[in-house]
Amino acid sequence: MLLFDDYWKKIFESIQSAYPEVTEGDIALDKSGHCDLTFRAFQVMKKRGLSPDAVFSKVKETLGSADFIEKIESVGGYVNFTLKPKRLMEAIWKEMEGTNQYPDTFQDPERVSVEHTSTNPTGPIHIGRIRNSIIGDSLARLIARYGYRVTTQYFVNDSGRQVASLYAGYRKFVKVDKPTAYDLLEGYKKATEEMEKGTGMNDEVDQVIRDYEKGEPSTIEGIKKVCSIILDSINTSLSNLGIKIDDYTWESDLIRTGDVDRVMEDLEEELQDEDGAKYLMSNGRKMFLTRKDGTSLYFSRDIAYHLYKFQNFDWLIDVLGENHKEHAGHIEYVTKSLLNQEHRLDFVFYSYVSLETGKMSTRKGQIITLDELYDRAMEESFKIVKGKRPELPDKKLKEIAAGVAVSAIRFHILKLNSNKPMVFKWSEALNLEGDSAPFVMYSYARASSIMRKLENQKQSVGLEYNKEEGSLIRQMYLYPYVLVESLKGLKPENVANYLLELTRKFNDFYTNCPVINAATEEKERRVLIINAYRTIVKDAASIVGLKILEEM
RNA sequence: GGGCCCGUGGCCUAGUAUGGAUAAGGCACCGUCCUUCUAAGUCGGUGAUCGUGGGUUCGAAUCCCACCGGGCCCGCCA
Structure with missing residues (x-):
């Protein structure tokens, strides 16, 4: 609150x-x-x-x-x-003075689960998937800012057909001692090609699934091993963006602990049989929970996963690609209407990211990985800082470049309304001018630069304000309303757009209102304005994951 | 065929949930400002019948209907 x-x-x-x-x-x-x-x-x-x-x-x-x-x-x-701008400034200052934040937060005991990313561990994470991660991570930060206790969660699919083929491909084609996620991806691609040709690969994959669900030790160990390698790679890539997931649930664990079986028991009255495969009717559709050989399907495992989350959290949020919309509806129906779960459940959907050349396809090698995007963003921003600040040592330049790179990527992807399909263009992703993260960061750095020159400067709420001061104060005052709207709509992108608006107002102020050489009263009130501005920028930036730098 | 989402200057977007005052920014293009706090910035200019056609309303980018174009879904895949 x-x-x-x-x-x-x-x-x-x-x-x-x-x-x-x-x-x-x-x-x-x-x-x-x-x-x-x-x-x-x-x-x-x-x-x-x-x-x-x-x-x-x-x-x-x-x-x-x-x-x-x-x-x-x-x-x-x-x-x-x-x-009255004076009253607005006082309202901001009243909260900030004690807690160093505006607005202040009243801790809420509700526990919230934000599930995001949850991509199949079949290869390095690409820029389509990170739309999920970036939305989810920002949402989690927004909800935490609001005062809820948030846990981010990743559902690791280690028991579906994709992962079984990954493992079969690894056994057959990957001849490296210590394979990387990229090596494993090659094996996965080959396995998929074989399966498309209709060779015996399909049977091998079926066998892997059966062995795995039966608990056959070498299969379990093998699959966990390859999945862990890929998951580590995904986590390393995500950590470059400042994204860390708190809790991982492996699908196979839900099978082994009997949670998936319990779902089948709980739903017994609803289940129907077709050649041994079990399904239930949801919204006029047959939704299968098991195959005819008795192995589980994603639907039943995901129901079990949601029951686990309902037990531990008061509010569940899933960030999902738009292709999961129907699936989400069925999950909601089963958990709410058939299994009587009462806690709140929300879904946040996002549209796909495509390339100018068309859809991304892992198998055709048509992907841009997060690693590649990050490296190029790093390179680009390093070049720019180096050009602007040649006097700085390389270590400092690198630090600034890294901050700019992460922020630019996150901002570029988050800024867009999640319902809109996104066509990824390098020229836009690497553009560090205009409505971008560096635009926000740069203004903050200029504010900080003024403050460095005015250490121990007295600050005070002024008496009168000019036009630019007034509209900056008004914009700052509105911050809590943005948080409220953003939370209500589960739209962290609102915070990103607010930051742009706030920055424009600050730039207006910066060009029209000198601080260092101002008269005493004027200087004192402007210092207070700048400090409030810096506090709010840092706050909003930490929600959308921008790395705020004191100097750049 | 059925369902969901998207369509705003040449390009990318905000605004749509809850209808409201001259539709707000960025990129690109043309011009301006570094002897005042960092020019990743500033100021000015060119450029929009808000996909199309109906409807509701005192008032529609926003709501309703139809159509067009793009994305996604309709698996004993996930």
Whole structure:
């Protein structure tokens, strides 16, 4: 839960006391530059047959004396409120002074699970999958910022057909002593080719699945070994982006512990049989839980996984590719309607990333790995910093380049509304100007640079503010509302877009409001503004995973 | 064939959930500003019938219907 002086709510409640039919949506942030908040009185006027003047007088009567309002105006059917920047600055400062954050957070006991990535361990992670990781990780950070206890989770598929073919391919084709994820991927590609040709490879894979579910020791050991190699590689790549997953659940463990069998028992009354294979009807479709040879399918394992999560968490969030939409609907139906789970369950979907040349395909070698993207982003940003700051030592340059690279990648991928299909272009991913992470980071670095020159400078809430100061303060004040909206819609990209907006406002301030050579009162209030700005940027940046640098 | 998602200047996007005031940015292009706190920046300019056609409404990028174009799904795969 977030704590701050909510003037929006105060205005809403006052107006509602005068006109009970008014909803929160009737009070809105102004987008047109007329004011800060506006009351759209059209409905009230129509319903009650009132003139704009009549509504205006009434509103003025209830709110006219509020100490945080600078002026109230009537324009057409709008009642426009301009808030006092001084009050907004005080509201920000009040929270920041004690806790060093705005807004303050009240810890919530609810435990939240955010499952993300969960990609099949069949090769190095590519840039399509990291859309999942980046959305999931940012979402987890957002929810934690809100005060929930968050655990990030990865469901490791080590028991499906893909992994069985990976292992069969490894046994047959990979002749390296200590294979890397890239070696294993080669074996997987060959195995898939063989299977497409219709050779005996298919039978080998079936046998692997049966052996694995029976608990045959050498198969178990072998599969765990290859999966672990790939999982390690995925984790190393993700750690370059600052992403760490807290909890891994292996599908095979759910089979061995009997959790999957228990799902079958719990659902017994719903199950139907077709040649020995078990299915249930969900939304008019046959959803199979086992094959005719009795081995389990993803659906039953995923139900077991969700039951495990329901036991340990109050709120489950799954980040899934849009191809899982139907599957998610079935999971929801089974766990909620058939198995009576009551805790909250939400899904966040994202559309696929493709290349300019078309879809990504692991088997055709049509992928860009995260490692490749990271290396090229590193190279590009190093070149740029080196050009701009030739006086800095290589170690420092590298540090800055790494910060820029991670931030640029995360920001570029997160910024886009997750429903939109994304076509990956190098020129856009590596563009470090305009609406990008470095744009945000650079402004922060300039703010920090000013502060370095003003150590021990006294700061204070000022008396009056000019235009640029006022609109920066207003933008900062709005931060909690962005967090609320972002959480409500499970849209961490809102925070990224807010950062861009905030940065534009700061740049306005920076170019128009000198600090170091300002007169005393002016200097003191501007220092406070800069400190508030830096606090909020750091806060928002840590949610979307930007690496904030004091110098760049 | 059925279902879900997306369509906003040449290119990439914000705004759509809860309809509201001249549709907000970036890239590219043209021009401006480093003897004031970092030019990864700033300011100005060119450029949009918000996919198309209907409808609802005082008011539609936003809601409804139809159509067009793109993505995804409709496996004893995951």
